[in-house]
Amino acid sequence: MEHLARAPAPRFRMYCLTAEGMYFKITVTLRASRVEKWIRAVKRDFLDxxxxxxxxxxxxxxxxxxxxxxxxxxxxxxxxENLIFQICWADEVPQVLEDF
Incomplete structure (x- = not known):
């Protein structure tokens, strides 16, 4: 039996959703570096x-x-801004997330 090679799951995806006149940006990732980047951006753009x-x-x-x-x-x-962090398959949990 021949085994088919499967493409690895993407480590990061971004979606844009418009619903009832509202716009949402959804980031799906399992990389700690992307989580850090997302947290820095929302702190700078919204929370600070x-x-x-x-x-x-x-x-x-x-x-x-x-x-x-x-x-x-x-x-x-x-x-x-939405972040969906697939923490179970992540390379690590960043300290920035724990502090956030």
Missing amino acids: ATPIKFVGLDYEFTNPREGNQRAVILQLLVAT
């Missing part, structure tokens, strides 16, 4: 200039019935 800071947070975990439960996806939302 505002007296009240608001960050949306969502996360998904693995099924606890299948063994050790751990975080799979971490999602952050600031204004129109």
